[in-house]
Amino acid sequence: MKRKVPWILWLLSTIVMVMYLSNTMRSETADRGLFLPGVTTVGHYQIELACQVCHTPGMGVLQDACINCHGAELETASDSHPPKKFKPLDKADLVERLDARFCITCHQEHAADRTHAMGLTLPTDYCYHCHRDIAETRPNHAEFAFDSCASSGCHNFHDNRALNEPFLTAHLDTPDFLPVMTVAARAPVEAKPAAAPDAPDAPASKMTDPHVLDDFAASAHARAEVNCTDCHVAQPPSAVLESSPAQPRAAVSQIWIDKPDHTACARCHDHEAAGFLAGRHGMRLSQNMPPMTPAEARLPFKPEAAHRALTCNTCHGSHRYDTQTAAAESCMKCHDDPHTRAYAGSPHAKLWAAELAGEGAANTGVSCATCHLPRQTHREGDEEVVRVQHNQNDNLRPNEKMMRNVCLKCHGAQFSLDALADRALIDRNFTGQPAGHVESLDLIRTKIADLARKRAERNKPKP
Amino acid sequence: MKTLLRLCLMLVMTPMLASTLTGCSKSEAAASPNGIEAAKVADMLHIVMAADRTTYVKKVVNRFIKEQKVQIKEPNSEAFVAMAASEEWENEHGSLPLPAQMFRMGAELAREKADGLFDYQLLSEWPINKQNAPRSDVEKEGLKFIRETKGEKPFYGEEEIAGKRYFTALYADKGVAAACVDCHNMHPDSPRDDFKLGDVMGGIVIRIPMD
Numbered sequence: 001m002k003r004k005v006p007w008i009l010w011l012l013s014t015i016v017m018v019m020y021l022s023n024t025m026r027s028e029t030a031d032r033g034l035f036l037p038g039v040t041t042v043g044h045y046q047i048e049l050a051c052q053v054c055h056t057p058g059m060g061v062l063q064d065a066c067i068n069c070h071g072a073e074l075e076t077a078s079d080s081h082p083p084k085k086f087k088p089l090d091k092a093d094l095v096e097r098l099d100a101r102f103c104i105t106c107h108q109e110h111a112a113d114r115t116h117a118m119g120l121t122l123p124t125d126y127c128y129h130c131h132r133d134i135a136e137t138r139p140n141h142a143e144f145a146f147d148s149c150a151s152s153g154c155h156n157f158h159d160n161r162a163l164n165e166p167f168l169t170a171h172l173d174t175p176d177f178l179p180v181m182t183v184a185a186r187a188p189v190e191a192k193p194a195a196a197p198d199a200p201d202a203p204a205s206k207m208t209d210p211h212v213l214d215d216f217a218a219s220a221h222a223r224a225e226v227n228c229t230d231c232h233v234a235q236p237p238s239a240v241l242e243s244s245p246a247q248p249r250a251a252v253s254q255i256w257i258d259k260p261d262h263t264a265c266a267r268c269h270d271h272e273a274a275g276f277l278a279g280r281h282g283m284r285l286s287q288n289m290p291p292m293t294p295a296e297a298r299l300p301f302k303p304e305a306a307h308r309a310l311t312c313n314t315c316h317g318s319h320r321y322d323t324q325t326a327a328a329e330s331c332m333k334c335h336d337d338p339h340t341r342a343y344a345g346s347p348h349a350k351l352w353a354a355e356l357a358g359e360g361a362a363n364t365g366v367s368c369a370t371c372h373l374p375r376q377t378h379r380e381g382d383e384e385v386v387r388v389q390h391n392q393n394d395n396l397r398p399n400e401k402m403m404r405n406v407c408l409k410c411h412g413a414q415f416s417l418d419a420l421a422d423r424a425l426i427d428r429n430f431t432g433q434p435a436g437h438v439e440s441l442d443l444i445r446t447k448i449a450d451l452a453r454k455r456a457e458r459n460k461p462k463p
Numbered sequence: 464m465k466t467l468l469r470l471c472l473m474l475v476m477t478p479m480l481a482s483t484l485t486g487c488s489k490s491e492a493a494a495s496p497n498g499i500e501a502a503k504v505a506d507m508l509h510i511v512m513a514a515d516r517t518t519y520v521k522k523v524v525n526r527f528i529k530e531q532k533v534q535i536k537e538p539n540s541e542a543f544v545a546m547a548a549s550e551e552w553e554n555e556h557g558s559l560p561l562p563a564q565m566f567r568m569g570a571e572l573a574r575e576k577a578d579g580l581f582d583y584q585l586l587s588e589w590p591i592n593k594q595n596a597p598r599s600d601v602e603k604e605g606l607k608f609i610r611e612t613k614g615e616k617p618f619y620g621e622e623e624i625a626g627k628r629y630f631t632a633l634y635a636d637k638g639v640a641a642a643c644v645d646c647h648n649m650h651p652d653s654p655r656d657d658f659k660l661g662d663v664m665g666g667i668v669i670r671i672p673m674d
Contacts, residue, residue, distance in 0.1 A: 092625040
C-alpha cells in the first residue's frame with residue numbers, strides 16, 4: 001500500500017492540473033497569460049490573451065489572421081510586396097529563398113529575442129535574398145549595405161506611397177516650407193444656432209446633472225438636432241417604446257443605457273469607429289475585450305491616467321464632444337513621452353494655439369490629430385469628402401507613411417524625409433531643424449542629370 | 464511469333480521516328496486531357512491576351528493621351544492637368560494604369576482563378592521594372608528567339624519549376640502604338656531608348672503543366 005501512495009498522489013495531481021489548464025485555456029475570462037510562449041510584440045500585446053484571433057484550436061497560426069486585421073491597410077498602401085507578386089511560376093526560385101507569400105516568414109510572434117522594429121523577425125538585411133544584384137541596374141547602390149535599404153528613409157517593404165521614384169521626382173524641388181500651408185477643412189456640420197434640444201427625451205430620473213445639458217447645447221450634436229435617446233437607447237426603438245405610446249418617457253427609462261459604448265457612436269460615425277477599432281486605442285474593443293487602459297500599456301503614461309478606460313468618450317468627452325479638445329488636450333491627459341511633453345513648446349503647437357485664438361487662418365494649426373489622426377479626402381462618386389482617420393497608428397510605422405498625407409501638406413519632400421529620420425528632433429516635437437540628410441533625392445537628381453547628359457551626347461550632330 | 468514481335472517494335476518506333484522526321488519536340492506533342500495540344504492551347508490563350516492588350520493600348524491609352532490629349536479637372540480646383548498613364552495611377556487622380564500594369568493585374572486575377580491550370584506573364588530583355596526580366600533559361604532562350612526572328616513565330620520549350628514539368632511558350636510583344644515606344648524610350652529606368660513602332664519589345668510567356 002505504502003508504495004502505491006505516491007502513484008495515487010501523482011495521478012490525482014496530474015488530473016487536477018490538466019483540468020485546471022484546459023479550463024483556463026477554454027475560458028474567455030481566466031488569465032491565459034501562462035500559455036504565452038514568449039513576450040508578444042508591441043503591435044499585439046493588447047490582445048495577446050485572445051488567442052483565437054490568430055490561432056486555430058490546436059494553436060496553429062491562421063493564415064488569414066494577419067489579413068483579417070491588416071489586409072485593408074495593405075490594400076490601401078498599394079503594398080509593394082503583396083503575396084500575388086510571388087506567385088508567377090518563374091518567381092519560384094525567389095520563393096525558395098524567402099517565402100514572402102506568407103506573413104509569418106518575416107513576422108513571427110512571441111519571439112522577442114529576434115524581433116526588430118515593425119515586428120520583423122528576420123535579420124534586417126532581408127532585401128539581399130532577392131535584390132542581391134541591385135548594383136547591376138543601379139550602380140549608385142553598389143556601396144549600400146543591405147540592412148540600410150529599409151532603415152535610411154529610402155524604401156519600405158510594404159508601403160512606398162511616398163518612397164517611390166516618380167512621386168519623389170515630382171517633389172524634388174519643393175521648398176522646406178510651402179507657400180500655402182493648410183490641411184483639408186473638416187466637413188461642416190449644418191449651421192444651426194447652438195441650443196439644447198427643446199424637449200430632451202431622457203426620463204426625468206436621468207437628468208440630474210445640469211452640466212450635461214449645458215455641455216450638450218454647445219455640441220455639434222445639438223446643432224444636428226440629435227436627442228438623448230439617439231445615443232442612450234439601442235436603435236431601432238424597441239418594442240418597449242412602441243408598447244407604451246402614452247408614457248414614452250417612463251418606457252424609455254426601462255431601456256435606457258447609462259453609458260453608451262462605441263457601437264452607439266458607430267450608428268452615425270461608422271468610418272470613425274472603424275478607424276478607432278483598427279488602431280491601438282480600440283483594438284481591444286474590436287476583439288470584444290475590456291477597453292485598454294494606460295496602466296496596461298507599454299508606452300510612458302501619466303500615473304493619474306493609469307485607469308482611464310479607452311472608449312470614444314475618453315478623448316471626446318461625453319455630451320460636449322468638442323473636437324478641438326480631442327485634437328490635442330485629450331492626448332496629453334494620458335500620454336507622457338518626450339514627444340508629447342515637447343508639443344506645448346513646439347512651432348506646431350503655436351500654430352494650433354493661433355488658430356484656436358482666431359489669430360491664425362482656418363486649417364493652419366497643427367494639433368496632435370493633424371498628424372496622427374489626419375483629415376483625409378476620399379472620393380465618393382463626383383464628390384470629395386473629408387474624414388478624420390481615427391486609427392492613429394495608420395501612418396506611424398514606418399513613419400515615412402506620414403509623409404504623403406500629412407507632412408507634404410505644408411513641407412517639402414527633402415525637409416520631411418530628413419525630419420522623419422531624425423529621432424532627436426522627433427523627441428523635441430520638431431522644434432529645430434533636421435540634423436541629418438536622407439540621400440534618396442540626391443540619387444534621383446544625379447540619375448536625371450546623367451540621363452540628360454547621355455541623351456544630349458547621342459543627339460549631338462556628328463561632325 | 465517473329466511477325467508479332469516485329470509488329471510491336473514497329474508500333475513503338477513509329478511515333479519516335481515521326482517526331483524525329485517532323486522536328487516536333489516532345490513539348491509540341493504534349494496533349495491536354497481532351498486531346499488539344501498544349502501548344503495549341505497556348506496559341507489560343509495568346510490570341511486573346513494579345514487582342515485585349517492591343518485594344519487597351521490603341522483604343523484607350525493612345526487615344527486619350529496621345530491623340531486626344533485629354534485634360535482632367537483637378538478635384539476641388541479649377542485647374543486642369545493632362546491625363547496620364549502612370550505607374551502611380553492608383554494614387555493619382557485621373558491616371559490610367561500603364562498597359563504593362565493592366566496586363567499584370569489581369570494575369571494576377573487569372574492566376575487566382577486558374578489555380579495552376581496555366582500561368583502567364585509579360586517579360587522583356589529590356590524591362591523598365593526589373594521584376595519583368597527573364598529568369599529561367601527557357602525564358603532567356605525564348606526572348607532571344609523571338610527577337611532574332613522578329614516575332615514571326617512563337618517559341619516552344621519545356622522546363623521544370625519547383626519539381627513540376629511545364630510546357631512553356633513565348634510570343635513576341637511588339638510596340639503597336641506611339642504610346643508604347645515613346646514611353647519606353649523616355650523612361651529613366653528603360654535600358655533601351657531606340658525602339659521603333661513595330662519592334663519586338665518583349666514577350667508573353669505562357670506555361671501549361673504537362674502532368
